[in-house]
Amino acid sequence: xxxxxxxxxxxxxxVEMDEEMSLDAFFKAISMANAVRAANLPGVTEVCPxxxxxxxxxxxxxxxxxxxxxxxxxxxxxxxxxxxxxxxxIIEVPVYFQDPWTHETLMRFRERHQDxxxxxxxxxxxxxxxxxxxxxxxxxxxxPWFVSMVGFxxxxxxxxxxxxxERQLEAPKYLRPRTDTPKLTIGHGGCFGxxxxxxxAGGYQMFGITPMPIYDPTQTISYMRDFMVFFRPGDIVKWAxxxxxxxxxxxxxxxxxxxxxxIAEVDFDLAAFNAxxxxxxxxxxxxxxxx
Amino acid sequence: MALEVLKPGLLTTVQDLGRPGYxxxxxxxxxxxxxxxxxxxxxxxGNEEGAAALEAVFVGPELAFRRDATVAVTGxxxxxxxxxxxxxxxxxxxxxxxQVLSFGYLRGGARVYICVSGGIATEPAxxxxxxxxxxxxxxxxxxxxxxxxxxxxxxxxxxPGRSLxxxxxxxxxxxxxxxxxxxxxxxxxxxxxxxxxxxQWKVAPEADRMGYRFRGGRPLDFxxxxxxxxxxxDPSNIVDGCYPYGSIQVPGGxxxxxxxxxxxxxxxxxxxxxxxSADMDLIAQMQPHMPVHFEEVGMEAALAARAERAKGxxxxxAALA
Numbered sequence: 001x002x003x004x005x006x007x008x009x010x011x012x013x014x015v016e017m018d019e020e021m022s023l024d025a026f027f028k029a030i031s032m033a034n035a036v037r038a039a040n041l042p043g044v045t046e047v048c049p050x051x052x053x054x055x056x057x058x059x060x061x062x063x064x065x066x067x068x069x070x071x072x073x074x075x076x077x078x079x080x081x082x083x084x085x086x087x088x089x090i091i092e093v094p095v096y097f098q099d100p101w102t103h104e105t106l107m108r109f110r111e112r113h114q115d116x117x118x119x120x121x122x123x124x125x126x127x128x129x130x131x132x133x134x135x136x137x138x139x140x141x142x143x144p145w146f147v148s149m150v151g152f153x154x155x156x157x158x159x160x161x162x163x164x165x166e167r168q169l170e171a172p173k174y175l176r177p178r179t180d181t182p183k184l185t186i187g188h189g190g191c192f193g194x195x196x197x198x199x200x201a202g203g204y205q206m207f208g209i210t211p212m213p214i215y216d217p218t219q220t221i222s223y224m225r226d227f228m229v230f231f232r233p234g235d236i237v238k239w240a241x242x243x244x245x246x247x248x249x250x251x252x253x254x255x256x257x258x259x260x261x262x263i264a265e266v267d268f269d270l271a272a273f274n275a276x277x278x279x280x281x282x283x284x285x286x287x288x289x290x291x
Numbered sequence: 292m293a294l295e296v297l298k299p300g301l302l303t304t305v306q307d308l309g310r311p312g313y314x315x316x317x318x319x320x321x322x323x324x325x326x327x328x329x330x331x332x333x334x335x336x337g338n339e340e341g342a343a344a345l346e347a348v349f350v351g352p353e354l355a356f357r358r359d360a361t362v363a364v365t366g367x368x369x370x371x372x373x374x375x376x377x378x379x380x381x382x383x384x385x386x387x388x389x390q391v392l393s394f395g396y397l398r399g400g401a402r403v404y405i406c407v408s409g410g411i412a413t414e415p416a417x418x419x420x421x422x423x424x425x426x427x428x429x430x431x432x433x434x435x436x437x438x439x440x441x442x443x444x445x446x447x448x449x450x451p452g453r454s455l456x457x458x459x460x461x462x463x464x465x466x467x468x469x470x471x472x473x474x475x476x477x478x479x480x481x482x483x484x485x486x487x488x489x490x491q492w493k494v495a496p497e498a499d500r501m502g503y504r505f506r507g508g509r510p511l512d513f514x515x516x517x518x519x520x521x522x523x524x525d526p527s528n529i530v531d532g533c534y535p536y537g538s539i540q541v542p543g544g545x546x547x548x549x550x551x552x553x554x555x556x557x558x559x560x561x562x563x564x565x566x567x568s569a570d571m572d573l574i575a576q577m578q579p580h581m582p583v584h585f586e587e588v589g590m591e592a593a594l595a596a597r598a599e600r601a602k603g604x605x606x607x608x609a610a611l612a
Contacts, residue, residue, distance in 0.1 A: 008535030009565030021521030
């Protein structure tokens with residue numbers, strides 16, 4: 001891992017922990033981003049952590065770019081020694097795989113896909129070495145995922161699979177991005193999962209949909225009254241497969257104000273995870289069962 | 292009771308100076324694409340410079356006033372009509388209850404700012420009235436204005452009869468955008484680095500509040516690499532990271548996109564640098580098909596340009612104090 005600093009015009013500094021994705025890079029990026037926030041530097045207006053990098057936006061009339069750069073480099077050492085663990089939460093998110101809405105959309109944009117004659121799931125299953133879609137779906141939701149970034153559009157989480165790299169599922173993005181993606185689509189691009197918080201453009205493969213809104217600018221949904229964005233970096237997600245009936249039941253219950261996701265408070269320790277991913281995941285999911 | 296929308300125009304939104312502080316959640320700062328024009332318009336009518344106004348792109352709206360007010364229209368060059376009679380741009384004029392404000396065909400630039408005394412008083416969201424349509428936030432129910440909407444106005448009779456001196460109005464759209472290289476600039480070959488600045492680009496039809504796309508220059512050649520884990524296989528892919536405002540991403544190496552006020556906050560395409568802060572307003576006034584050159588500048592030149600722009604805004608404030 002080699003940290004790389006770059007200006008992004010005269011108002012941003014971009015800091016890349018590593019070119020490739022890993023939880024080590026994530027933890028270093030978020031530690032540094034937190035250190036920048038805690039330092040309360042005058043002129044800093046935005047601190048945005050990402051998967052393996054972070055970005056600071058600042059007012060160069062208050063702090064000169066070169067001085068800002070020096071401050072960030074100074075904070076890197078402190079972040080290096082920060083413990084790679086966090087108090088966080090695991091959330092069960094119901095997913096209706098192979099739903100009719102993403103199916104309709106993926107058929108509409110078929111000519112932009114690597115495999116115009118199949119579905120996104122059939123394609124992803126094949127290139128990841130699965131005999132059938134069912135096996136791929138099972139692998140997709142068997143283990144928890146880690147929210148390693150929130151962004152792109154309002155409240156959209158990027159998710160990283162909590163399994164060894166050899167077992168991670170990968171898929172390219174569409175050849176040309178779609179102009180439409182149903183709201184609450186579960187997508188996948190590179191090694192990342194994503195949950196599309198709003199309807200709109202997108203390039204990730206589409207696998208399913210959740211009835212659980214995760215962005216609510218009106219703040220009327222029961223579990224988003226405190227804030228309109230549900231996810232934050234470090235959240236852990238367990239997909240729970242559901243069918244059409246359960247999807248519709250949950251959607252109606254949310255509408256009526258009497259459904260909240262299952263959530264448990266947990267600790268995540270990267271060293272423990274790296275030492276034994278399966279045991280760590282088993283403990284995380286046990287906490288969820290107790291919720 | 293304040294302002295009734297008879298015709299909305301093409302895409303007219305409520306905008307102020309934006310909502311910084313939520314980009315880490317994917318919510319952009321938004322706000323007027325041409326900040327200087329919004330500030331000038333507000334000061335002309337006697338508002339706080341960051342009051343909310345209407346930003347109209349290419350086609351102006353038709354608005355019926357339900358109370359007396361003072362209005363100024365700044366930004367692009369579009370004839371301003373009050374009950375069918377032309378009024379000057381970059382100047383404040385009185386409007387009586389019952390009168391209708393409308394617009395002629397765009398003659399230059401792309402966006403006008405319709406500033407009304409008291410400001411547009413729609414409900415703020417996360418500290419700003421700016422409309423962020425993708426996230427259904429701010430403005431009128433998070434969307435562009437529509438026929439039949441009634442927009443509330445703040446208090447204030449305003450200051451009619453004021454005009455911004457000609458030399459303080461930005462002369463026509465510029466055809467040059469200054470760029471500080473960086474970010475993933477090293478991903479393209481030295482030949483492509485040269486070509487990017489040498490080639491003439493044209494504004495593509497896909498140009499909006501999120502970003503401006505350009506086409507017409509030579510495709511960029513990449514320095515060969517083994518794709519980093521998690522990035523994706525295309526040479527223009529990166530492990531999804533943050534995007535600066537003004538950053539220039541080039542998906543597939545073909546068509547540069549400069550992110551603007553409603554930027555997506557991050558994603559998986561490499562960026563070759565960013566347009567300097569002093570030139571962001573200029574993008575707001577660029578029309579599709581307009582030829583543009585990118586010009587490389589260093590940080591010192593970028594900061595000098597920023598200071599120059601600040602001087603210009605200070606002169607506007609002084610002239611309208």
